[in-house]
Amino acid sequence: MKTRAGLWLIHPKPQDGELLSSWLIRIAAMTGRSLHGFCDDHWRGLNLWNRDLDHLAPEVVLETLAKRTGTPTNQVQATTLNAFEGTLVPRVVPNGSTAMVRPIGVWHRERKTHGLQYCSHCLTEDQIPYFKTLWRLLPVSTCTRHGVILKSSCPRCDAPVAPHRGDFLICHHCGSDLRGQKHEPANSNVLQFQHHLQGVLAGNPVCWPGFHGTYPIAFFALINRLVLLLSTGARRDRLLKILQARCDIEGITEFTSKTKDTKTLSPRSVHDVMIGITYLLRGWPWIFIATFLDAKVYWSWAMKDLKPQNAPYVFFQPTKAFLQIDPNAKDR
Numbered sequence: 001m002k003t004r005a006g007l008w009l010i011h012p013k014p015q016d017g018e019l020l021s022s023w024l025i026r027i028a029a030m031t032g033r034s035l036h037g038f039c040d041d042h043w044r045g046l047n048l049w050n051r052d053l054d055h056l057a058p059e060v061v062l063e064t065l066a067k068r069t070g071t072p073t074n075q076v077q078a079t080t081l082n083a084f085e086g087t088l089v090p091r092v093v094p095n096g097s098t099a100m101v102r103p104i105g106v107w108h109r110e111r112k113t114h115g116l117q118y119c120s121h122c123l124t125e126d127q128i129p130y131f132k133t134l135w136r137l138l139p140v141s142t143c144t145r146h147g148v149i150l151k152s153s154c155p156r157c158d159a160p161v162a163p164h165r166g167d168f169l170i171c172h173h174c175g176s177d178l179r180g181q182k183h184e185p186a187n188s189n190v191l192q193f194q195h196h197l198q199g200v201l202a203g204n205p206v207c208w209p210g211f212h213g214t215y216p217i218a219f220f221a222l223i224n225r226l227v228l229l230l231s232t233g234a235r236r237d238r239l240l241k242i243l244q245a246r247c248d249i250e251g252i253t254e255f256t257s258k259t260k261d262t263k264t265l266s267p268r269s270v271h272d273v274m275i276g277i278t279y280l281l282r283g284w285p286w287i288f289i290a291t292f293l294d295a296k297v298y299w300s301w302a303m304k305d306l307k308p309q310n311a312p313y314v315f316f317q318p319t320k321a322f323l324q325i326d327p328n329a330k331d332r
């Protein structure tokens with residue numbers, strides 16, 4: 001068995017914001033072993049690639065990586081989606097579905113859904129290209145460095161991104177290079193908002209106008225709720241029609257109101273929904289209330305499938321105060 005212990009010591013630490021899977025693939029590539037051979041050498045029987053490794057990383061893998069590469073434990077932990085516990089969500093659900101974490105649709109070693117996003121410009125320009133933890137998150141739909149909307153599939157064949165299957169940046173399905181691809185420019189309000197969100201995820205306080213001091217988890221829960229209301233359900237078309245007239249939303253018809261899981265929306269759809277959200281958040285809660293009243297989306301629709309005790313107060317309070325027009329009235 002080739003442990004290549006000596007080589008590990010010169011192997012790279014994770015880059016800033018790098019995903020565990022990305023880091024591990026890079027390390028294995030430098031040993032000259034195949035990825036699966038390398039993982040089998042060190043963690044035999046664990047089937048690391050038959051799971052969402054970044055979501056459900058065995059402790060022994062993290063420990064080995066920390067020890068063999070001389071990387072501090074907290075830096076190793078930060079390569080997993082656990083990094084967002086306490087800011088994005090209260091708890092990451094390793095075996096299930098974590099709110100606002102895009103699912104990659106694990107099927108053996110295949111990936112069935114477009115859960116891993118990327119910026120082709122970043123992959124092209126970075127001296128050592130890598131995939132970022134942020135690219136797994138629903139509220140992240142743009143690259144704030146390049147001002148573009150992210151992609152979440154191969155530009156040629158639309159296959160989900162699966163760097164562990166191909167040659168890292170080469171599509172395993174059709175052989176296209178993820179580098180050197182064109183992106184759509186992102187809306188400046190969305191870029192500004194996402195820049196702020198990334199700061200909050202990194203530990204800064206929420207200081208978006210009107211939300212100073214809001215607990216990060218509550219702020220993200222509010223955003224998640226608004227994404228849901230603007231992208232699914234029987235009333236979302238009413239809301240979108242009004243928002244289309246008031247802000248610069250395009251391409252909003254890409255997904256249907258029957259979409260069950262907002263976490264599978266394309267980056268382009270999330271980006272367009274975020275344009276609407278940055279508008280609704282202005283002067284909170286008055287523009288939100290006025291828009292929802294205009295669209296006749298009242299309390300029961302705004303709170304649909306959401307128990308009051310689970311609703312973020314910043315959403316619940318104005319919704320209860322101003323959208324509870326007539327709790328006994330039937331659908332209007």
Ligand SMILES: [Zn+2]
Nearest residue numbers: 119122143146
């Ligand atoms: Zn970029």
Ligand SMILES: [Zn+2]
Nearest residue numbers: 154157171174
């Ligand atoms: Zn392809």
